[in-house]
Amino acid sequence: MASARKPALKSSKSGNREETQALILSAAEQVFAEFGYKGATTGRIAELAGVPKANLHYYFKTKENLYHQVLEDIVNTWFAAAAEFDSIEDPEEAISHYVRLKLRLSRERPLGSKVFANEIIHGAPNLIGYLRTTLKDWTDAKARVIEQWIAQGRIRPVDPHHLLVMIWATTQTYADFGVQVAAVLGKDDLEDADFETAAETLTRIILRGLLAGAD
């Protein structure tokens, strides 16, 4: 034998099962982001993934099924990232960190953000339950922390939920509406420097708006 392969359970000829699935999922994210759910075709996804369409349907029973997986992946990524930040206790540091974290996700995973945005814009038919339970709970918990900061006089009084919405909106816009932002900046694409300027501008305005003086 030339070498001992390491088949997880069974081996196969080209790549292993998980590799192919990941390839399809990645292609699906890209195509769903670019064309929307209905506009995406399993044929195009398969082509981008480099597999025949029938093979795609071997790993994912239906297009809807595949879409659900893509959505779930994205939501999990975001949620895992959000957890990392939950512990910070100083308002300035916490908000600054969160803004930069979300901005980095917009930079690194814009396609996922677009798929998510698409889903929400169309009424979130597949995520409404998640929004009303998991996301709402997380938001409420975060809002309570913000209210504590307000009660302690550490930040000015603002509506905590709307503050969180504001942070989501301003950071995700650099992924979802990246084309528009780039256009008004006179560029073809957003670069690292633009994200750095965005982070500076956002944190400055929001933090100063929250911290400056007493009420």
Next chain:
Amino acid sequence: MASARKPALKSSKSGNREETQALILSAAEQVFAEFGYKGATTGRIAELAGVPKANLHYYFKTKENLYHQVLEDIVNTWFAAAAEFDSIEDPEEAISHYVRLKLRLSRERPLGSKVFANEIIHGAPNLIGYLRTTLKDWTDAKARVIEQWIAQGRIRPVDPHHLLVMIWATTQTYADFGVQVAAVLGKDDLEDADFETAAETLTRIILRGLLAGAD
């Protein structure tokens, strides 16, 4: 004669030409907003407008054509609204007005906002020219005004373009992501009071962030 009608050019049996076209455009905006370009079907649009599909194609040659009209209507509305604001000269008043204006548009015309958002998310294939010319020019002009404010020490130094992006993002999110916002607020739909709270929160944070003290 019972009454003298006023046929624009020629009369017809049910409604006049412009009325029917407006009906179709309104239905199209709704269906495009809900299902995206590809997901929208001319059949559904026609049904919602109360005309046979063939009649829809009599007034609008192709689906793409109809979509262009919907987009143009929205862009024109926004641009007309933006012009109304251009003259205000005091930073605080100007920004407060602009935020409330855009928030009102999100409240009153969320479907148009969603169609626009959809188009941008998918790479703005039909609007990239508009973004790079008309919108960029308007943005640059506005940015110059903001830079004057900064030079005059009337607001703190921030990147003017990113400030404008911030205002767009925060206000349009209440239209495009209304379902998500409502969900984390624990409601089924956003109400007038929510838009008022949003306006308060946004203007407070942004204005205080811009105005507070010297640098």
Next chain:
DNA sequence: TACCAACTTGACCAATCGGTCAAGCGATGG
């Protein structure tokens, strides 16, 4: 009355798409 232009509409078609299927392939184990 006769005619015409604008408008309406049901029936229809070609193209696309999601999904199926059966035949085939490669490797493992007996």
Next chain:
DNA sequence: CCATCGCTTGACCGATTGGTCAAGTTGGTA
């Protein structure tokens, strides 16, 4: 060597959809 199992794939199908068409209908006009 053969049987089996997981995987691959080209060909195919029914359903949907954008768009067409030809036969109407309506109302104004000469």
